[in-house]
Amino acid sequence: MSNLLNLMAKPGFRSSHDTNTPTLGGVAIFASTIIAYFLWPHSEEIADSNLANLSMVGLTMLFFLGLKDDILALDSTKKLLVQILACLTLVWVGGFKVDYLYGIFGWFYIPDLVSIPLTIFIFISLINAINLIDGIDGLAGGISLIAGLWFGIWFMLNGHFSLASLAFALSGSLLGFLRFNFSKTSKIFMGDTGSLIVGFLLSFFTIEFLRLNVSYRNDPNAFFNAPIIVMIVLIVPIFDTLRVFLVRLLNGNSPFTADRNHVHHILLDNGLSHLGVSLILWSVTIVNTALFFAFHGNISNTLSICIYIAMFFLYMAAAYLLKKRANFVKKRKGLRISPSYSDRPQSLTKRFLKDL
DSSP states (O other), rough: HHHHHEEEEEEOOSSSSSSOOEEEHHHHHHHHHHHHHHSOTTTHEEEEHHHHHHHHHHHHHHHHHHHHHHSSOOOOOHHHHHHHHHHHHHHHHHHOOOOOOEETTTEEEOHHHHHHHHHHHHHHHHHHHHHHHHTTTTHHHHHHHHHHHHHHHHHHHHHHHHHHHHHHHHHHHHHHHHHHHHHHHOOOOHHHHHHHHHHHHHHHHHHHHHHHHHHGGGGGTTTTTHHHHHHHHTTHHHHHHHHHHHHHHHTTTTTTTTOSSHHHHHHHHHTTTHHHHHHHHHHHHHHHHHHHHHHHHTOHHHHHHHHHHHHHHHHHHHHHHHHHHHHHHHHTTTOOOOOOOOSOOOHHHHHHHHHH
């Protein structure tokens, strides 16, 4: 259908592909996830199945939003409003919210006045974080596959089989998608259709994971550091989105301005292939998660957040050095450097911010 209707992603200055490529992979991800999930009976888990079934309302809304955006580009404000409405179907109708902060900076239970906006913020942030890392073959699909498997395994081991079925259904659809995302003859992108629904489901799993682990004081299978775990599992999209937004603001630009400043673009500019970049960032997710479980011990969540922030600044420094190297390589080859640079004379401070 993409070929017949000419629904293609055309190469541009931000593109990492050089040929027109179909963008409706999200249709297959949506269909296969829904079909696989509803193949399994969920009647014995009323609370979990009702919540998972309710998530299909927001999921379907975002499916059609992404589909329209892939065919006819939509205004970012309209997209944001529909995303918020999709989240409210769970938050308002299902009472689905984060109301416990696990002692981070001394905060435990929080009122609805704080918990509802926080829940919507988590949804919107993760949905768009997945959308932003969907810039090269395999990255968004692979990171989401790893996260989906992690949530699915935890849900299954703790008896939440409806939620596990949905997480494994998503992971299976992403595995099938990656087969074609890396194909040389039948390549397809997930498009906004795919990234929006994948981000929505990962947000749903994240918040439900936080809600279910509140019982950690009485349940040996629950985690007292659940917020830190989800931040580690989703470290690549979180760090990349924070860095890109921060750099754009420091440069005096809108945080929503498109550029080639994502870490996957920087690694590509250093000479790595799409597969090579994806493998590196998949490994970052897996290694950081393994190290966390190996060494976290009984560290408080407040201290863990401080360590996480320190890791983010190390990531910023590494991205800065890699971008400097990428532009040095481009200059040697006589290529035009990143569009974020300017030929006008600049102060040292402004040049440093540009280099970030």
